[in-house]
Amino acid sequence: MELDHEACYRAISTRDARFDGRIFIAVRTTRIYCRPICPARTPKRENVTFFATASAAQEAGYRPCLRCRPESSPDLGAWRGTSNTVSRALTLIGEGALDGEAVDALAERLGIGERQLRRLFRQHLGASPIAVAQTRRVLFAKQLIVETTMPMAEVALAAGFNSIRRFNATFQILYQRPPRELRRSKLIDGEQTGAEGITLKLPYAPPYDWDAMIDFLGARAIRGIEAVDNRWRYRRSIALDGAQGVISVEPDDREPALRVSIRFPQVSALSGIVRRVRRIFDLSADPLAIRDDL
Structure with missing residues (x-):
């Protein structure tokens, strides 16, 4: 996938949040790759390479930045819709x-x-x-x-x-x-197992219309399985492979992300549960593409 080097470099120079999740910057001198909003000092133009995905950066031998945490970037691959x-x-x-x-x-x-x-x-x-x-x-x-x-x-x-x-x-x-x-x-102190419940942040690319989403889900909630609390929190029970648990989702008040709390006895199912929550709340939606189409 071809990336415009000049446009990408301008994005990281200004820490343009619109590019977060769309590109990753790899620094040859440190062998680290970052998000375009990384707070670290902008590297020299001749020392950077750009990748469309974190996978491509890691396969090229770069390791994730510990400051900007690529795992926290929105899942907005530019390849979407092409294959x-x-x-x-x-x-x-x-x-x-x-x-x-x-x-x-x-x-x-x-x-x-x-x-x-x-x-x-x-x-x-x-x-x-x-x-x-x-x-x-x-x-x-x-x-x-x-x-x-x-x-x-x-x-x-x-x-x-x-x-x-x-x-x-x-x-x-x-x-x-x-x-x-x-x-x-x-x-570090006081480990808590996954079965006892965990809370994760699921990022999205703003703007995100939480009110419209929660109204949509609330109007279609299945009695006894789903519930919406004061248009602020979505809750539902889940069942996978004979095991039962509960999740709750609410907007984070400091970051463009949703906070999902999961209580489920099988930790091996966590990634699948997170993936389904992301799909239900359409967290991989590209607001720029939506704007252009509308």
């Missing part, structure tokens, strides 16, 4: 398709050849299917580490790592430190 096959593949990857099977098995499920699938991913995402799956696992794990007090073993399981050893090794390679050191000091 239905890529969209279907990403849905399957999000459901764990590459956690225990090879790329050729994923391609077979999509009805195309492995080479064609790799070509489409390279064309639209700038990265291989394996790199995309790995980046998603790492960034979700990083979010759980920073925003919750879940034990590391549960973080690894929730993010789709097959073993705690692989989880630790991946973070050591990517962040050059063990995952526990990434947890903020204020969260």
Whole structure:
């Protein structure tokens, strides 16, 4: 995917929030990639490379910035709408398709050849299917580490790592430190398991019409399953694979994000629950594209 280097550099020079989630800046001298709104000093023009996805940046050998936290950027890939096959593949990857099977098995499920699938991913995402799956696992794990007090073993399981050893090794390679050191000091004391409940921030690209969304959901709420509290909080019960839990969603009062609280006994289901919440609240919507079409 071709990116306009000059336009991208102007965006990071002004920390233009409209580009957040659309591009990632990689600094050759530090081997770190950032969001365009990163508060760090703007690097020299000749030292930067731009990528359309975090997966492409990581596959190129760059590690995520600890200041701007790429895992907190809106999920606004510029490739959206260009390939239905890529969209279907990403849905399957999000459901764990590459956690225990090879790329050729994923391609077979999509009805195309492995080479064609790799070509489409390279064309639209700038990265291989394996790199995309790995980046998603790492960034979700990083979010759980920073925003919750879940034990590391549960973080690894929730993010789709097959073993705690692989989880630790991946973070050591990517962040050059063990995952526990990434947890903020204020969260270290008093671990809370995922089954006891966690709260995560799910970012979006503003503007976001919370009132319209909550009115829409409230008018269609299923009695006994869903509820809307004073147009501020959405609650519902969930059931997956025989297990039951509850979620609640409300707007964050400081950042362009929704706060989702999840109480569910199976931590391995957390990523899927988060993905469904994002879909229900349309958090990957591109407001600029919507404005242009309207």
